[in-house]
Amino acid sequence: MNRRKFLSWFGLAWVSFGAATGGALSIVLRFLFPNVVFEPPTSFKAGLPDDYEVGGVDERWKEKFGVWMVRTAEGIYALSTICTHLGCTPNWLTNENKFKCPCHGSGFYKTGINFEGPAPRPLERYRIGLTEDGQILIDKSKKFQQEKGEWNNPESFLVC
Amino acid sequence: MFDSFEHLIDAVSSPVTIFTFATAVFILFVTFPRQLTSKWVSLGTLFLVLAFFGIGLTDEHFRKIVSTPDNVPIVGLMFIFGYFTWFAMKKAVENDRRIEKGEPTVEQLETNDKVLVFPYLIFIEFVIALAYGAMLVIWSLWLKAPLEEPANPTVSPNPSKAPWYFLGLQEMLVYFDPWIAGVLLPTFIIIGLCAIPYIDRDPANSGFYCYKARRAVIIAYLFGFWILWILLIIMGTFLRGPNWNFFGPFEVWNVHKVVPLVNVNLSEIVFIKWLGVGLPKQWFIREWPGFAVLFLYFAIPPAVLARTALKDVYKKLEPTRYLVLVILLLVMIALPIKMYLRWAFNLKYLVAIPEFFFNI
Numbered sequence: 255m256n257r258r259k260f261l262s263w264f265g266l267a268w269v270s271f272g273a274a275t276g277g278a279l280s281i282v283l284r285f286l287f288p289n290v291v292f293e294p295p296t297s298f299k300a301g302l303p304d305d306y307e308v309g310g311v312d313e314r315w316k317e318k319f320g321v322w323m324v325r326t327a328e329g330i331y332a333l334s335t336i337c338t339h340l341g342c343t344p345n346w347l348t349n350e351n352k353f354k355c356p357c358h359g360s361g362f363y364k365t366g367i368n369f370e371g372p373a374p375r376p377l378e379r380y381r382i383g384l385t386e387d388g389q390i391l392i393d394k395s396k397k398f399q400q401e402k403g404e405w406n407n408p409e410s411f412l413v414c
Numbered sequence: 415m416f417d418s419f420e421h422l423i424d425a426v427s428s429p430v431t432i433f434t435f436a437t438a439v440f441i442l443f444v445t446f447p448r449q450l451t452s453k454w455v456s457l458g459t460l461f462l463v464l465a466f467f468g469i470g471l472t473d474e475h476f477r478k479i480v481s482t483p484d485n486v487p488i489v490g491l492m493f494i495f496g497y498f499t500w501f502a503m504k505k506a507v508e509n510d511r512r513i514e515k516g517e518p519t520v521e522q523l524e525t526n527d528k529v530l531v532f533p534y535l536i537f538i539e540f541v542i543a544l545a546y547g548a549m550l551v552i553w554s555l556w557l558k559a560p561l562e563e564p565a566n567p568t569v570s571p572n573p574s575k576a577p578w579y580f581l582g583l584q585e586m587l588v589y590f591d592p593w594i595a596g597v598l599l600p601t602f603i604i605i606g607l608c609a610i611p612y613i614d615r616d617p618a619n620s621g622f623y624c625y626k627a628r629r630a631v632i633i634a635y636l637f638g639f640w641i642l643w644i645l646l647i648i649m650g651t652f653l654r655g656p657n658w659n660f661f662g663p664f665e666v667w668n669v670h671k672v673v674p675l676v677n678v679n680l681s682e683i684v685f686i687k688w689l690g691v692g693l694p695k696q697w698f699i700r701e702w703p704g705f706a707v708l709f710l711y712f713a714i715p716p717a718v719l720a721r722t723a724l725k726d727v728y729k730k731l732e733p734t735r736y737l738v739l740v741i742l743l744l745v746m747i748a749l750p751i752k753m754y755l756r757w758a759f760n761l762k763y764l765v766a767i768p769e770f771f772f773n774i
């Protein structure tokens with residue numbers, strides 16, 4: 255076998271080795287993405303504003319959509335149920351009038367503002383609006399963060 | 415029967431007191447190793463600990479916490495680690511005494527020849543592994559694995575606890591921003607442990623237990639291991655209850671316990687409390703006090719120590735290795751410092767830039 259022939263065999267070996275490795279890796283990568291995802295729709299109708307009691311934190315959508323509905327004298331906002339620390343789900347404690355996270359003890363006021371524990375920023379709010387038939391529409395694909403001053407955005411709050 | 419004792423313990427238990435008490439015991443132990451590993455002190459300590467457990471077991475809540483299948487290993491761990499630390503220290507003290515008198519160490523008395531790993535060590539390990547396997551089988555039959563219902567992302571159990579070996583990390587998360595407690599510090603721990611053999615390359619005093627000759631190293635290691643890891647695991651296991659509130663060992667885990675945890679950032683203390691002006695708008699103006707503190711913390715001690723307490727170390731290690739060592743130590747010490755700052759001044763973050771998810 256002369257030198258050139260050897261090199262070409264060598265090259266072929268490397269190419270096929272590379273191809274095989276690449277193929278295997280791409281399969282592994284593909285594996286990282288699930289075939290089917292069950293994601294709840296990002297927007298949902300949350301009933302009429304009058305379904306919510308003034309001054310209360312409503313937990314009816316917590317389980318299904320991860321949203322708390324809070325109604326104040328001025329209106330309604332939809333708070334995310336994801337702790338801004340590491341993403342556990344806090345609990346609403348009616349007596350203490352606060353959200354309290356079971357993982358590292360962060361606490362949030364009814365407004366969503368963090369006031370105790372390690373959470374670095376307030377809970378997020380989702381876009382809230384009305385449909386034509388007067389129902390509340392929550393759109394989870396749009397978030398409003400207090401620390402960026404986004405809670406002044408009229409879409410983060412439903413006046414009623 | 416022991417009600418008043420239990421109330422007393424509950425009343426004085428808090429993260430501060432327990433942490434401080436443990437540190438004090440630790441300092442005693444490393445200062446007076448000979449006295450504290452002597453026969454009567456050891457037996458006395460063992461007796462006190464057992465008595466505490468015995469009394470504790472008369473309490474229903476205590477009994478429940480220590481006998482939960484999740485927590486049984488931690489009870490075992492306390493005794494086993496305690497025993498091995500005591501054992502090593504006892505041997506080290508004995509060897510120190512012998513070296514002082516110019517006698518051979520215990521290990522040298524046994525044999526001065528090299529012994530092969532295979533079969534001598536492997537055989538011992540094999541037998542231990544068999545016994546260990548048998549023990550695990552019996553254990554798993556006796557204490558059922560605590561399986562729960564399928565996970566539901568919108569329901570976090572209260573309290574939500576990490577596996578026991580991560581409870582130290584979870585406890586750190588109370589005091590640090592997630593990326594520090596969850597990413598940076600663990601990385602430092604791992605890198606730091608890997609770096610030990612490269613920092614301390616001195617072959618002297620290896621091959622037998624000793625204390626005097628390696629005092630600083632042993633203290634640093636034991637402090638990191640016992641106080642900053644095992645103690646935090648113990649606290650996380652037995653003393654953290656619903657809402658990650660702190661509970662005394664005999665205190666019933668009341669979900670409605672309210673502990674005010676209001677914390678303030680350094681910038682708020684400086685600008686609002688001391689200077690009496692509002693918080694500046696731009697983060698780089700607002701956070702300069704924190705950056706300054708951090709800079710001083712990491713710049714001054716290495717420079718000062720190299721000329722004073724660690725002069726010899728500096729000479730021996732040369733600049734790079736010395737810097738690595740000091741930075742690692744400083745990061746380690748930063749953990750208790752931050753904890754005390756929280757307890758004393760309710761300090762939340764030295765540098766808080768929520769705009770970039772950057773808090774220290």
Ligand code: FES
Pocket residue numbers: 337338339340341342355356357358359360371372373
């Ligand atoms: S995840 Fe909520 S406090 Fe850590």
